[in-house]
Structure formats: C-alpha cells, structure tokens
Amino acid sequence: xxxxxxxxxxxxxxxxxxxxxxxxxxxxxxxxxxxxxxxxxxxxxxxxxxxxxxxxxxxxxxxxxxxxxxxxxxxxxxxxxxxxxxxxxxxxxxxxxxxxxxxxxxxxxxxxxxxxxxxxxxxxxxxxxxxxxxxxxxxxxxxxxxxxxxxxxxxxxxxxxxxxxxxxxxxxxxxxxxxxxxxxxxxxxxxxxxxxxxxxxxxxxxxxxxxxxxxxxxxxxxxxxxxxxxxxxxxxxxxxxxxxxxxxxxxxxxxxxxxxxxxxxxxxxxxxxxxxxxxx
Amino acid sequence: xxxxxxxxxxxxxxxxxxxxxxxxxxxxxxxxxxxxxxxxxxxxxxxxxxxxxxxxxxxxxxxxxxxxxxxxxxxxxxxxxxxxxxxxxxxxxxxxxxxxxxxxxxxxxxxxxxxxxxxxxxxxxxxxxxxxxxxxxxxxxxxxxxxxxxxxxxxxxxxxxxxxxxxxxxxxxxxxxxxxxxxxxxxxxxxxxxxxxxxxxxxxxxxxxxxxxxxxxxxxxxxxxxxxxxxxxxxxxxxxxxxxxxxxxxxxxxxxxxxxxxxxxxxxxxxxxxxxxxxxxxxxxxxxxxxxxxxxxxxxxxxxxxxxxxxxxxxxxxxx
Numbered sequence: 023x024x025x026x027x028x029x030x031x032x033x034x035x036x037x038x039x040x041x042x043x044x045x046x047x048x049x050x051x052x053x054x055x056x057x058x059x060x061x062x063x064x065x066x067x068x069x070x071x072x073x074x075x076x077x078x079x080x081x082x083x084x085x086x087x088x089x090x091x092x093x094x095x096x097x098x099x100x101x102x103x104x105x106x107x108x109x110x111x112x113x114x115x116x117x118x119x120x121x122x123x124x125x126x127x128x129x130x131x132x133x134x135x136x137x138x139x140x141x142x143x144x145x146x147x148x149x150x151x152x153x154x155x156x157x158x159x160x161x162x163x164x165x166x167x168x169x170x171x172x173x174x175x176x177x178x179x180x181x182x183x184x185x186x187x188x189x190x191x192x193x194x195x196x197x198x199x200x201x202x203x204x205x206x207x208x209x210x211x212x213x214x215x216x217x218x219x220x221x222x223x224x225x226x227x228x229x230x231x232x233x234x235x236x237x238x239x240x241x242x243x244x245x246x247x248x249x250x251x252x253x254x255x256x257x258x259x260x261x262x263x264x265x266x267x268x269x270x271x272x273x274x275x276x277x278x279x280x281x282x283x284x285x286x287x288x289x290x291x292x293x294x295x296x297x298x299x300x301x302x
Numbered sequence: 303x304x305x306x307x308x309x310x311x312x313x314x315x316x317x318x319x320x321x322x323x324x325x326x327x328x329x330x331x332x333x334x335x336x337x338x339x340x341x342x343x344x345x346x347x348x349x350x351x352x353x354x355x356x357x358x359x360x361x362x363x364x365x366x367x368x369x370x371x372x373x374x375x376x377x378x379x380x381x382x383x384x385x386x387x388x389x390x391x392x393x394x395x396x397x398x399x400x401x402x403x404x405x406x407x408x409x410x411x412x413x414x415x416x417x418x419x420x421x422x423x424x425x426x427x428x429x430x431x432x433x434x435x436x437x438x439x440x441x442x443x444x445x446x447x448x449x450x451x452x453x454x455x456x457x458x459x460x461x462x463x464x465x466x467x468x469x470x471x472x473x474x475x476x477x478x479x480x481x482x483x484x485x486x487x488x489x490x491x492x493x494x495x496x497x498x499x500x501x502x503x504x505x506x507x508x509x510x511x512x513x514x515x516x517x518x519x520x521x522x523x524x525x526x527x528x529x530x531x532x533x534x535x536x537x538x539x540x541x542x543x544x545x546x547x548x549x550x551x552x553x554x555x556x557x558x559x560x561x562x563x564x565x566x567x568x569x570x571x572x573x574x575x576x577x578x579x580x581x582x583x584x585x586x587x588x589x590x591x592x593x594x595x596x597x598x599x600x601x602x603x604x605x606x607x608x609x610x611x612x613x614x615x616x617x618x619x620x621x622x
Contacts, residue, residue: 198325
C-alpha cells in the first residue's frame with residue numbers, strides 16, 4: 023500500500039471514530055433539548071410547592087415527590103455510606119488472603135445486578151414482614167444499589183494516598199488504627215466524596231426498585247413506615263397516564279430530576295478537580 | 303541449614319494494639335456484610351421462587367402461556383423479549399461504543415478528550431425513566447410516522463420488518479436500550495484501551511505505522527479480551543434495564559418475529575405486575591423470573607469482569 027493510501031485510511035478511520043463519538047453523545051443533547059422545551063413551560067412555583075391535584079383537576083405540583091426523593095436518598099446514604107466506606111478501606115488496606123478478592127468480586131457483581139432484582143430483594147426482606155410498602159424499604163433498596171459504587175471508589179481513592187504518608191505516621195509511633203482514621207481517610211476524603219456523589223446521582227434517578235418498596239404516595243411524607251412519593255415514580259406514573267396535563271408535569275418532573283442529577287454529578291467533578299491527578 | 307529461632311510474637315501478623323484489633327474487626331465486618339448481602343439476595347429469591355419452580359419445573363422457560371387467572375405461567379415471551387431487545391441494542395451500540403472509545407483513547411486531539419469523556423459520563427447518568435419518557439413522546443411517534451413505514455416499504459420482504467407500525471414495540475425498545483448502554487460500553491472500552499501499555503504503541507509507531515494502524519494492530523489486538531468484557535458489561539446492563547424498556551416495548555406477552563410488534567421483557571413484567579400479583583403462586587412466578595434475570599446477569603457480569611481484569615488488573619475499579 024502506498025504511504026498516501028495509508029494516510030488516507032488513517033484520516034477516514036479517525037473521521038469514522040469521531041462520528042461514532044458524536045453519535046454517542048448526541049442523544050444527551052437531543053433529550054436535554056426536549057426536556058427544556060417541554061419541561062420549562064410546565065415548571066412554575068406551584069410545581070415546587072404544591073401536592074398533586076386529584077385526577078381531572080388542572081394544576082398542582084410534585085412537591086411531595088421532590089421531598090420524598092430527598093428523604094429516600096438521605097435514608098439510603100445513612101444505611102449505605104458507613105458500610106461502603108469501611109468496606110472500601112478494608113479492600114485497600116487489608117492483608118487478608120481471600121476475603122478482599124471475594125469482596126471485590128462480589129461488589130463488582132452486585133454493581134451489575136439489575137436494580138429491579140434489588141427491589142424484589144427489598145420487598146421480600148422488608149415489605150413482606152412489615153406487610154406494608156414503606157420509605158424504609160425504598161431507602162434500603164437504594165442503599166444496596168449505592169453500596170458497590172461507594173466500596174469500589176473508596177478503595178480506589180484510599181489506594182491513591184501515598185504510602186510515604188502512612189510510613190511517616192507509623193514511624194512516629196502512631197498506632198495503625200489512628201493512622202487509617204486520622205491520616206489516610208482524611209487524605210482520601212475528596213475522592214471518597216466524589217464516589218459518594220456519583221452514587222447519589224445514580225440512586226436519585228432509580229425507579230424500578232421503588233415500584234414495590236416505596237410505592238409512591240400522593241400526599242406528604244407520613245413516616246418512614248409508610249409509602250412515600252418519589253420523583254422518578256411520579257414521572258413514570260404521569261408519563262403512562264392518559265392526561266395531557268399530567269404529561270406536561272412529567273416533563274417538568276424529568277427536567278427537575280435531571281437538573282438534580284447533573285448538579286450532583288458536576289459537584290462531584292468540582293470536588294476532586296486538581297486534588298489527585300490519578301482520578302481520571 | 304541453620305534456622306534462627308524467631309520469637310513467636312515477632313512473626314504474629316495480628317495487631318497487638320486493642321484499637322488496631324477493633325478497627326480490623328470493623329473493616330472485616332463491613333466486607334463480610336457485603337458478601338453476606340449478596341448471599342442473602344440469592345437465598346431470599348430462591349426461597350420465594352421455590353413454589354413456582356416446583357410447580358412448573360423447566361417448562362417455565364419454554365412455554366408461552368401467561369395466564370394469571372388460571373395460574374398457568376410460562377416465561378418464554380419475556381425471555382424472548384429480553385434476549386431480542388438486548389441483542390438489537392448491542393447490534394447498534396457495539397460499533398458506536400467501541401468506535402467512540404477508540405476515538406477517546408487513541409485518535410482524538412488531547413484537548414477534546416476530557417470534555418468528551420465527561421459528556422459520555424453524563425449520558426450514562428441520565429435516569430432510565432427520563433429515557434422512557436422521551437421514548438414514549440418523541441421516539442415512538444418518530445418511528446411510527448417515518449422510520450417504520452420506510453423500513454416496511456424498503457425491507458418489508460423480510461419478516462423482521464412486517465406488520466402495522468405501532469411505534470412502540472421491539473424496535474423502539476432496542477433503540478432506547480442502545481442509547482442507554484452505549485455510554486457504558488464506551489467508558490469501559492476506553493479504560494481498557496488506556497490500560498494497554500504505551501510500549502505497544504511506541505513499537506508500532508517506531509516502525510512507521512500511522513495512528514490508525516497502531517490502534518488496529520498494537521492496541522486493539524492487545525486489549526481484545528477487555529473489549530469483549532466491555533461489551534458483555536453492556537449486555538448485562540441491557541438485560542436488566544427496566545423502566546425505559548417497560549415504557550416503550552408495548553408490554554404484550556407474545557413471541558413475534560417482527561421488530562415492529564409489541565413485546566415484553568423479564569424486567570418489565572416484574573415492574574408491571576409485581577404489585578398486582580394476587581396469589582402466592584403468581585408472586586412466586588414473578589420472583590422466579592427475577593431470579594433467572596439475576597443468575598443470567600451475574601454470569602454475564604462475572605465473565606465480563608474477568609475479561610476486563612485480564613487487561614487492566616482487578617484493583618483499578620472500572621466505574622460504571
């Protein structure tokens with residue numbers, strides 16, 4: 023093949039790859055455009071402050087669903103974060119033989135388990151014994167989904183802490199547990215917070231595991247042992263309902279949800295920017 | 303050979319400090335809880351699915367009657383729908399995802415890589431229900447009025463493209479799934495390509511290869527198994543994806559050859575019917591579908607992880 027032909031192929035293939043990359047991100051722009059176009063007109067003060075109106079009445083909002091999503095996320099974080107961060111610390115620091123490998127593998131596998139299956143699990147262990155859909159069951163399901171993400175990012179971030187820091191602290195005679203909790207963990211803090219935020223962004227938009235755990239509710243939060251509204255559930259219910267007004271509210275809800283997710287994702291970026299070069 | 307006697311305490315690996323021991327215990331407990339949690343998922347689902355497994359046996363996955371009233375359950379239409387929609391999604395997503403990863407890791411100018419990689423991350427961060435919403439109100443009408451009539455007119459001699467254009471159906475599900483899994487395939491493939499040692503590239507470039515030739519001969523070949531792993535991870539996602547598919551596939555438990563026809567998937571039937579399951583056997587049958595889904599995705603993911611680890615090593619978390 024002549025050099026010119028090889029250069030030509032090089033240019034063509036670069037173009038093809040660039041086109042593929044453009045097509046991968048195109049849906050983001052298209053969907054975001056539609057959300058702004060359809061959702062912006064339905065977003066108003068009522069939407070953020072009011073309960074849903076009964077079927078057939080126009081107006082009303084999703085305030086309860088927004089609050090519900092926040093409650094569920096906080097609940098999931100309270101259940102999932104301590105376990106996840108300690109698990110990550112264990113994976114990074116332990117010198118045990120088999121358990122770290124197994125736990126790492128299990129975390130990666132759990133990460134790939136469909137969220138609806140996690141929902142079934144939460145249903146059988148919490149909803150069935152309590153005989154009632156509840157915020158608690160929803161929060162538990164979301165916590166299980168968060169767990170592997172937090173474990174793996176915490177591990178990765180703890181590993182990035184230079185061993186010279188550990189050695190310096192140990193050389194001063196500080197016991198290992200203090201070194202881990204007071205030197206290693208604070209150093210990795212920014213990275214761990216990023217992992218936490220990525221996990222929160224992921225579970226805030228989860229719908230499937232909430233269908234038969236949190237279940238949804240058209241009223242304000244009534245206690246953790248009661249069904250609770252969530253923004254993704256409300257969007258789903260409104261999208262498949264036959265009312266135009268509900269469709270408009272579904273778009274508005276989607277715009278709110280994606281705003282929430284993007285803000286958290288962006289914040290996760292800002293937290294780590296410039297801290298560790300190893301973090302992507 | 304003379305062995306110097308070492309005092310027993312000096313080789314002991316267990317920490318002597320009480321605080322150390324407590325922290326070790328707590329950390330080990332956290333890892334154990336993680337492992338036990340997954341074990342509990344398996345056990346719980348097995349127990350609740352047992353009545354259905356007992357009653358229907360292997361016929362469960364090969365019969366296609368789904369009649370909650372008569373309590374006769376066969377999951378074939380759901381298995382079929384899940385497999386076909388996922389394969390359709392991969393057909394679209396694999397060339398795009400791997401191509402985009404090659405661009406991001408090898409061919410793109412350096413300044414464009416970080417923002418583009420971030421955009422790909424954002425595509426993955428869009429919640430499923432929003433893809434579903436967009437699918438119902440934008441994609442399905444688009445397919446119904448333009449794409450399906452066109453495909454029917456040009457390729458209508460194939461059984462794949464026959465039947466009335468509903469918009470919602472297998473084709474819509476496949477396209478939505480493709481959009482959703484492509485960022486995962488791109489992100490993991492990119493990490494795999496970045497894990498290929500630079501000496502590979504330098505050797506090829508030193509021989510006078512162009513960038514594309516370097517990529518094709520030195521990088522892709524080295525990272526091949528990792529790329530297969532990335533594709534399998536995408537497949538795992540597609541198999542278990544629930545909301546967006548439920549909203550656009552049409553939810554009809556039938557095995558139809560045409561991609562225009564409505565279908566149903568394993569995840570969607572659970573999403574739609576779980577809260578309506580009135581009898582224990584009905585619930586048990588739905589949970590058995592969930593268990594099947596779990597087992598299949600675990601196998602696919604485990605395989606994918608091992609393949610991806612074979613290139614990058616297990617320690618670097620490949621984030622999804």
